[in-house]
Amino acid sequence: xxxxxxxxxxxxxxxxxxxxxxxxxxxxxxxxxxxxxxxxxxxxxxxxxxxxxxxxxxxxxxxxxxxxxxxxxxxxxxxxxxxxxxxxxxxxxxxxxxxxxxxxxxxxxxxxxxxxxxxxxxxxxxxxxxxxxxxxxxxxxxxxxxxxxxxxxxxxxxxxxxxxxxxxxxxxxxxxxxxxxxxxxxxxxxxxxxxxxxxxxxxxxxxxxxxxxxxxxxxxxxxxxxxxxxxxxxxxxxxxxxxxxxxxxxxxxxxxxxxxxxxxxxxxxxxxxxxxxxxxxxxxxxxxxxxxxxxxxxxxxxxxxxxxxxxxxxxxxxxxxxxxxxxxxxxxxxxxxxxxxxxxxxxxxxxxxxxxxxxxxxxxxxxxxxxxxxxxxxxxxxxxxxxxxxxxxxxxxxxxxxxxxxxxxxxxxxxxxxxxxxxxxxxxxxxxxxxxxxxxxxxxxxxxxxxxxxxxxxxxxxxxxxxxxxxxxxxxxxxxxxxxxxxxxxxxxxxxxxxxxxxxxxxxxxxxxxxxxxxxxxxxxxxxxxxxxxxxxxxxxxxxxxxxxxxxxxxxxxxxxxxxxxxxxxxxxxxxxxxxxxxxxxxxxxxxxxxxxxxxxxxxxxxxxxxxxxxxxxxxxxxxxxxxxxxxxx
Ligand SMILES: *[C@@H]1O[C@H](CO)[C@@H](O)[C@H](O)[C@H]1NC(C)=O
Ligand SMILES: *[C@@H]1O[C@H](CO)[C@@H](O)[C@H](O)[C@H]1NC(C)=O
Ligand SMILES: *[C@@H]1O[C@H](CO)[C@@H](O)[C@H](O)[C@H]1NC(C)=O
Ligand SMILES: *[C@@H]1O[C@H](CO)[C@@H](O)[C@H](O)[C@H]1NC(C)=O
Ligand SMILES: *[C@@H]1O[C@H](CO)[C@@H](O)[C@H](O)[C@H]1NC(C)=O
Ligand SMILES: *[C@@H]1O[C@H](CO)[C@@H](O)[C@H](O)[C@H]1NC(C)=O
Numbered sequence: 001x002x003x004x005x006x007x008x009x010x011x012x013x014x015x016x017x018x019x020x021x022x023x024x025x026x027x028x029x030x031x032x033x034x035x036x037x038x039x040x041x042x043x044x045x046x047x048x049x050x051x052x053x054x055x056x057x058x059x060x061x062x063x064x065x066x067x068x069x070x071x072x073x074x075x076x077x078x079x080x081x082x083x084x085x086x087x088x089x090x091x092x093x094x095x096x097x098x099x100x101x102x103x104x105x106x107x108x109x110x111x112x113x114x115x116x117x118x119x120x121x122x123x124x125x126x127x128x129x130x131x132x133x134x135x136x137x138x139x140x141x142x143x144x145x146x147x148x149x150x151x152x153x154x155x156x157x158x159x160x161x162x163x164x165x166x167x168x169x170x171x172x173x174x175x176x177x178x179x180x181x182x183x184x185x186x187x188x189x190x191x192x193x194x195x196x197x198x199x200x201x202x203x204x205x206x207x208x209x210x211x212x213x214x215x216x217x218x219x220x221x222x223x224x225x226x227x228x229x230x231x232x233x234x235x236x237x238x239x240x241x242x243x244x245x246x247x248x249x250x251x252x253x254x255x256x257x258x259x260x261x262x263x264x265x266x267x268x269x270x271x272x273x274x275x276x277x278x279x280x281x282x283x284x285x286x287x288x289x290x291x292x293x294x295x296x297x298x299x300x301x302x303x304x305x306x307x308x309x310x311x312x313x314x315x316x317x318x319x320x321x322x323x324x325x326x327x328x329x330x331x332x333x334x335x336x337x338x339x340x341x342x343x344x345x346x347x348x349x350x351x352x353x354x355x356x357x358x359x360x361x362x363x364x365x366x367x368x369x370x371x372x373x374x375x376x377x378x379x380x381x382x383x384x385x386x387x388x389x390x391x392x393x394x395x396x397x398x399x400x401x402x403x404x405x406x407x408x409x410x411x412x413x414x415x416x417x418x419x420x421x422x423x424x425x426x427x428x429x430x431x432x433x434x435x436x437x438x439x440x441x442x443x444x445x446x447x448x449x450x451x452x453x454x455x456x457x458x459x460x461x462x463x464x465x466x467x468x469x470x471x472x473x474x475x476x477x478x479x480x481x482x483x484x485x486x487x488x489x490x491x492x493x494x495x496x497x498x499x500x501x502x503x504x505x506x507x508x509x510x511x512x513x514x515x516x517x518x519x520x521x522x523x524x525x526x527x528x529x530x531x532x533x534x535x536x537x538x539x540x541x542x543x544x545x546x547x548x549x550x551x552x553x554x555x556x557x558x559x560x561x562x563x564x565x566x567x568x569x570x571x572x573x574x575x576x577x578x579x580x581x582x583x584x585x586x587x588x589x590x591x592x593x594x595x596x597x598x599x600x601x602x603x604x605x606x607x608x609x610x611x612x613x614x615x616x617x618x619x620x621x622x623x624x625x626x627x628x629x630x631x632x633x634x
Pocket of ligand 3: 109168
C-alpha cells in the first residue's frame, strides 16, 4: 500500500511546488503533463468539486444550492446538460426558465464556482434515456451512441447549437468553465465505436477551439478505459468509497502516464429504484476516502453533492436482469439533501476540505424552512376512459396493430389503447403479452371496470372476462427510459400484439394523452362547477382526483405523503411533481418546493391514481421527507 501511495505523493508534491510562470493578465487553463497537475493562469490548480443538476432543481433555488456548495469549500461544480430536457421537439431548443443554462452558469460564476461541464450528448445520470431525446427512436434500429448516420446528424445539429452557446463561458474567454467532458462512460457501452468518439472530438474542437481542456470519464476497468478514451481527450476515472484508490489511479496512469489524477465521480451516495432498500453511503467513509485522494493531490468531483428531484417523467431506469425504474427523489444520500439542506455528511466533508484549502468564512446558509400544511381530502374527478375529450385533444389514431409511443410521437407519460372484445368471455380468459411487449405497465379495464395489470418482465398474463363487443381499455404507462447499458433503445407503449384467449387483438383506437397540458391549463379545477361523470363502483383502476390546499400566507417547502394510495402521479398548481408508489417504496413522500405554492390562492392538487385509492382520499403535507421505507411487495 505504502509504495503506491508514496509514488503519488511524490509526483504531486512536485506539482504543488511549481511556481507560477503566468503571463500577466492572461487567463488560461491547461494540463501540466510534466508536473502532473492542472494549471490555472499558469499556477498549479487542484479542484474539489461537486455535482449538481440544474434540471433537478427549481430555478428559484439554484443560487441557494450553489452558495451552500461554495460555503462547504468547493472551488468547482460539475454539471450535466440533458439534451432531451432542452430539445423535446426535434429542432426546437429551449433555454429559458428552469432550462436557462446560461443563467445557472452566471449564478455559479457570481458565487465563485468554476464549472466542469458535461454536455454529453449522452449523460446517463439516471435521467430519462440517459439524456438522449426519445424522438431519436423514430428511426427503427438506430444505433445510439455510434457513428450511425442519423444519430450523428442529430448530435451534430444539437452540438452546433449548444457548444457555441457555451463558448463565452469558457474560462479562457472570461467565464468559469474550466474543462469539458466528451460523452460519458463511453467505455461501458457495447458499441465501442472510435469513429463516433473521433467525430465528437472534431465537433468539440470545432466549436470550442483548440485550447479547451477536453476529457473523458470511465469506470474503473481496463476494458472501459480502452473503449472510452481517445487521443486528445484527457482520460479520467470514476469510483466510490469501496474502491482501492491506489489501484484506481494506477489504472488512470496506464492510460495517462502523465497529468493530474482525477476522480470525476466519487460517489457520496447512490440512487434508488422502486422496491430497493434506500441506498446509504457512510459519511465517515466518504470523508476518509476524500481525504486520502486530496492528500495525494488528486482532483475530485463528488457525485452527487446535491441530487434534487426527478420531477415529471424525467427519471431513468436500469435494465439488467429486468426493468427497474428509478424513484422520483434523487436525494442520493448526498451532502445536500433533496430539498437542499446541509447534512452531517456535508459538515464532515467541509472538515476534510479545511485541511487543504481556505474555506470561505461565514456561516453555512441554514436549511430552508419547511411546513406541515396537514391533510387535504381529495374528491374523484373521473376515470381516465371517461375523460378522453379533455385529456386527448388531438383525438385518437386508428391502427390495426398497436403503435408505440414513438410512432404516435407522444414520448412521455400515459397513452390509452382501446379495442373491443372479439367474443364472449364468460370464463376468466388469459390476456397475454407473449413477446413481453408491454413497456412498462398496462392497466386493463373492460367497459370501464378495472380488471388488473400487465407489467414488463414480470407480469405477462392476466385474466379478463366480458361480452363480445365490450370496450377493452389498456392504459399504458411509460415509467422512464433505460439510461444505462445496451438497452437504451427503450421504445414505450405496446410494442407487440396482445393475445386474448385465442385471438390476436387488433383494430385499435389509440388515444395520445396530454394530461399535463390539461392540468397546466387549469383543469380540472377550472371546471369544478361541473360534476364529472363518475361511473359507480369505480374506485380501482386509473382515476383522477382533485383537491385544494388552502393558502395560509406561507410558501414554504413541504413533503406530500400519499399514505395508503398505491401508484400514480401528482401535480400541484399545474406542475408535475413526479411518480408516487408507496406500495413499493422506499420513497413515501414527494418533495414540494415552496415556490410552487401560492400564499393567497387555493393551491390546486391533482392526482392520477392508477390502481387503488384509499377510502379516506387524503394526502398529507409534512415538514420532513420519508424516503427510506419499504412498505411491502406489490
Ligand atoms: C490497495 O492496493 C494496493 C496495490 O494493489 C495494495 O498494496 C494495498 O494493500 C491496497 N490497499 C487496501 C486498503 O486494500
Ligand atoms: C421552455 O421551458 C420553460 C421552463 O421549463 C417553460 O416555462 C417554457 O414554456 C418552455 N418554452 C417552450 C416554448 O416550450
Ligand atoms: C464571472 O464573474 C466575474 C467576476 O466575478 C466577471 O468579471 C465575469 O465577467 C463573469 N463572467 C461571465 C461569463 O459572466
Ligand atoms: C386465470 O383464471 C384461471 C381460471 O380461473 C386460473 O386458473 C388462473 O390461475 C388465472 N390466471 C391468472 C394469471 O390470474
Ligand atoms: C373496428 O372498430 C370499430 C370501432 O372503432 C368498429 O366500428 C369496427 O366494426 C371494427 N372493425 C372490425 C373489423 O372489427
Ligand atoms: C386553482 O384553480 C382555480 C380554479 O381554476 C384558480 O382560480 C386558481 O388561481 C388556481 N390556483 C393557483 C395557485 O393557480
